[in-house]
Amino acid sequence: MPGVPSDPSWPLAGIxxxxxxxxxxxxxRARQARLLAETLPRLTYRDLDFAAGAAALWLEVGFGGGEHTLALMAAHPEVAIIASEVYEQGLCSLLGRLVPEGEEATAPLPPRLRLWPHDARELLLTLPRGSLDGLFLMFPDPWPKARHAKRRFVHPAMLPVVHAALKPGGFWRIATDDPTYQAWVEEVLRPSPLFTAPPPARTRPPGWPPTRYEAKAIAAGREPLYWEWRRP
Ligand SMILES: C[S@@+](CC[C@H](N)C(=O)[O-])C[C@H]1O[C@@H](n2cnc3c(N)ncnc32)[C@H](O)[C@@H]1O
Incomplete structure (x- = not known):
């Protein structure tokens, strides 16, 4: 699989x-260990069969505690969602909201949800072309130092990857409160012919669920921006 550090076939030049x-x-804790050992394997994304018959397929990158993913699921039960997070505590947080204590191996799981507990960039590289109707990147790690720009999810090398994974007309939502990342999103995406968007909104648009990081940012006096890019 691409993305493993020793893999010479990693195709994202420059990142x-x-x-x-x-x-x-x-x-x-014991409960968290059980969620990872017993529940996560039952929900881990393997192929797109789970999305058969769904109205759309969405991918969320870096779901944190999972509140945004769960709100999307509740508001759009007809949509299949792959939710990606690499931080174990975040995975446990989402899994713990789905499964009662003691039923980690047996509780029924939402049929239209799959988790990708690895780097979302790897998944995007392996998804069939044009398979996604929407991508969510909510408050990505900002890596504000210029010398760390290559670590940002929004990166010139990622644009063709996201473009290929999205259907024509598919959307890419991005929200961030970090001023460096806000300027970076404009700098990287605005000149690209692969995506188009109106200017970012300064308040969360209707239909966008809140996230934990957004709440922290607003409480700290920072001002998020919200973009909805589209693959033309
Ligand atoms: C700043 S947090 C935001 C969490 C959540 N979206 C929110 O708004 O509350 C960014 C999250 O993205 C995850 N992350 C970073 N890079 C990732 C990647 N390449 N694939 C999947 N998750 C990633 C991190 O582990 C972290 O939990």
């Missing part, structure tokens, strides 16, 4: 194959 964010936090 590193390794992921720089945290995968592990504090030691897992």
């Amino acid at each position: 590193p194959p390794r992921l720089y964010g945290r995968r592990r936090g504090h030691r897992l």
